[in-house]
Amino acid sequence: MSREKSKPPIRKPVFDEEIALRFAALETATDERHPAGHRSPGESDQKPGKKGDPVRIRLSLMLKAETISRLEEEAARKEKTMDQVVDKLVAKHLGKH
Amino acid sequence: MTQIVGIIQVKGGVGRSTIATNLAAVFSLKKPTALIDCDLPQGTSASWYAVRSSEVPPANLTLATARDYRELVRSATELSREHRYIVIDAPPRIAEMTRAIIVTSTLCLVPLGASAAEIWSTADLLKTIDAARAYRPDIDVRIVWNRFRSHTREAHDLSEAARRELGLEELTTRLGYRVAYSEALARGLSVDEWLDKNAHMEVRALADEVGDILKEKAR
Numbered sequence: 001m002s003r004e005k006s007k008p009p010i011r012k013p014v015f016d017e018e019i020a021l022r023f024a025a026l027e028t029a030t031d032e033r034h035p036a037g038h039r040s041p042g043e044s045d046q047k048p049g050k051k052g053d054p055v056r057i058r059l060s061l062m063l064k065a066e067t068i069s070r071l072e073e074e075a076a077r078k079e080k081t082m083d084q085v086v087d088k089l090v091a092k093h094l095g096k097h
Numbered sequence: 098m099t100q101i102v103g104i105i106q107v108k109g110g111v112g113r114s115t116i117a118t119n120l121a122a123v124f125s126l127k128k129p130t131a132l133i134d135c136d137l138p139q140g141t142s143a144s145w146y147a148v149r150s151s152e153v154p155p156a157n158l159t160l161a162t163a164r165d166y167r168e169l170v171r172s173a174t175e176l177s178r179e180h181r182y183i184v185i186d187a188p189p190r191i192a193e194m195t196r197a198i199i200v201t202s203t204l205c206l207v208p209l210g211a212s213a214a215e216i217w218s219t220a221d222l223l224k225t226i227d228a229a230r231a232y233r234p235d236i237d238v239r240i241v242w243n244r245f246r247s248h249t250r251e252a253h254d255l256s257e258a259a260r261r262e263l264g265l266e267e268l269t270t271r272l273g274y275r276v277a278y279s280e281a282l283a284r285g286l287s288v289d290e291w292l293d294k295n296a297h298m299e300v301r302a303l304a305d306e307v308g309d310i311l312k313e314k315a316r
Contacts, residue, residue, distance in 0.1 A: 014201075015203075024194070026196070026228075076214035
């Protein structure tokens with residue numbers, strides 16, 4: 001009995017799923033150890049915690065994507081980090097109230 | 098064999114979705130193509146597709162969305178069974194998703210306008226690309242100039258500086274600063290289906306150039 005001719009079952013993978021998942025997940029691990037490694041445009045290489053710097057506490061915020069884009073642009077324009085821009089805006093706003 | 102084109106850029110508003118939707122639309126004229134929108138909840142490419150579906154029957158063009166990198170990898174694997182091309186619209190962040198896109202793509206395009214802010218953000222992206230090469234040495238990332246005002250000295254100076262500083266290859270095709278791109282996008286069309294002849298030529302040239310690069314890689 002002859003078998004019907006079919007296409008070979010071995011298919012070259014488009015990409016290596018394992019490598020993609022591993023490299024993508026690496027970011028999470030790296031960020032947890034070195035939060036400063038995840039930088040936005042305009043952020044500098046300056047390390048936190050210099051003598052005389054105010055104490056800074058990490059805070060996660062849910063913002064609109066549009067707001068984040070505007071923050072990124074403003075930070076890049078002023079050559080500051082996004083943290084610095086937000087810090088200044090909040091201080092300015094609260095100072096008025 | 099399926100080939101994947103990732104449109105990546107850290108900065109927002111540089112034209113990722115414009116390039117992704119136009120490339121996907123032109124590719125789909127010849128071969129089954131999938132467009133994966135990873136920039137959620139903004140979802141510009143997904144919205145474009147929804148408008149398009151109500152105007153033009155999306156023959157040969159499939160849309161998928163991915164909210165995280167695991168979903169993206171799963172989706173790209175599934176879509177690769179039925180599609181010749183997959184175009185991925187990345188989010189404007191260096192995060193897990195962008196890293197996954199860099200490693201899964203046959204070719205990554207980085208839209209860049211001739212502005213200092215866009216060049217700075219690309220410098221950040223380079224570190225991630227270098228890190229990715231340890232996982233996949235054949236990663237190919239090229240700049241595509243967008244909203245390029247070829248008649249201004251500033252644009253030429255900045256593009257020259259970017260070439261020098263970033264050290265990335267760039268595509269010969271440059272997309273100009275044309276209202277046709279936003280007009281077509283809002284109507285679910287590619288500029289190839291819209292009114293501006295110069296925009297037609299640009300997008301066709303872009304698709305041809307990208308197609309040639311992909312053909313070369315498939316050999």
